[in-house]
Amino acid sequence: MKKTHSHVSIDYYAYISGLGNWNTVYKVIFSLGALITVIAANSVFISAATIIFMLYLNVVIGKIHGMDYLRLLWVPAAFILLGGIAIMIQFGSGAGSLFSIRFFWTRLYITTDNLRLSLNTALKAFAAISAFYMVTLSTPMGEIISVFRKVRVPGLILELMHLIYRYIFILSDTNRAQKEAAKSRNGYCDLKTSFRTFSGEIANLFVMSMKKADMYYDAMEARGYEGDCDFWEEKKALTGGQLVYGFLYGALLILIFFIERRS
């Protein structure tokens, strides 16, 4: 699937995912549990096992195209790479280093420990991201917000979240149209013009968004809005089949835990 906006694609998957009929609360607990385990355990094996398990859940059960899934995992790669470099490279006297190089008045070096730490951190980040993807790639925003309602987030915040979510798509559609109009009039022909067009676009988007806000309020009021937004929620049953995966993952973690303790 090729989409220009990546947020559209994650949202798109949420509606077609094979995990879509799973019970939402269970899915969130599963994913959060995995996420917390990964960062609390801080172990290479648990991270690796989580990456593989979540790959299976997302790609095989969730039916997301393998290449698309890898592309999505690649999104945070720039941060992980740069952060990894900062963790890995040390400066100072450089005693006991694997590799060192003179750098102005000091030395840059890498020790085995730092190398291990940075690789471990990168792996942990990928594992955490894949655990989080399990829920974001299979759950539409409305359902995620319904989980927030269950943990007693104030209604005002939930209402804002619902509305912001809707408006994001309206505004990015508007912006796409603006950009096309500006491009067709040579608005992005050189850097100076681009800057003027870009800021004009944003200013205009602001005006439009404020105008729309007014209009939407009237529309909501016309449909009986009295200060509470109620949204329809689908009830999704928790089945044994869903629980099996949770147990499998738990068993995998316990197995790794014992192997690690023995060695």
Next chain:
Amino acid sequence: MSKKQKKLIAVLAVLSVIFSITPNAYAMHIMEGYLPPKYCIAWGILCIPFLVAGFLSIKKKLQDNRKNITLLAMAGAFIFVISSLKIPSVTGSCSHMTGTGLGAILFGFSTVSILGIIVLLFQAILLAHGGLTTLGANTFSMAIAGPLLSYGIYKLCKKLKVNRMVSIFLAAFLGDIFTYSVTSFQLALSYPSTEGGVMASVGKFLGVFAPTQLPLAVLEGILTVLIIMALENYAQPELKAINFIKEGE
């Protein structure tokens, strides 16, 4: 090839990789799984007073006028959308605005903290930028520290009667720089250097992210000035609606 040359080539290779990847970087969201649990919790707790203050201020705004709900929601969506727009640039690289400076100047600091945490949550869920466990740390740097400084500088400059363009530029530019420094500090606290500890590590993180963040901050400053100028030219009624311009000013 001598040993020295080999090392030189290795360093150059690493540098070229950094510079070829960075153009795709967003603002500095700390990624999921990057912070140890105790820091995730600590940064989250640090955000609570600001969020409560923001919540109360939003609540008051709604009590004053119920219509503000769609206005606030639009403001949140607006911040999300401008933070996902590509800034035009010469090299064809793509960097994105953070929108924190503009948000803070337009909507005020207290509102931005609540809108900011919602936007950051959506960025994590819909764009995979940032994450759930790092939401506290990211909220602190991007929705609290940066906007607070931007807003403070903007108000201070207004009091000192500094040129408007200069004050808007400074607010957006320094807000960005501050966000980037706070994030570096958060990362360094979790990953101190072997020699020199946290402070040396802050330097490393600042250095590694500088090639993306410094030009971005300058660009963001310039763009924010251009945007506010354009708004003042043809959005007077809307700016009054969000109390950016007072009636009769």
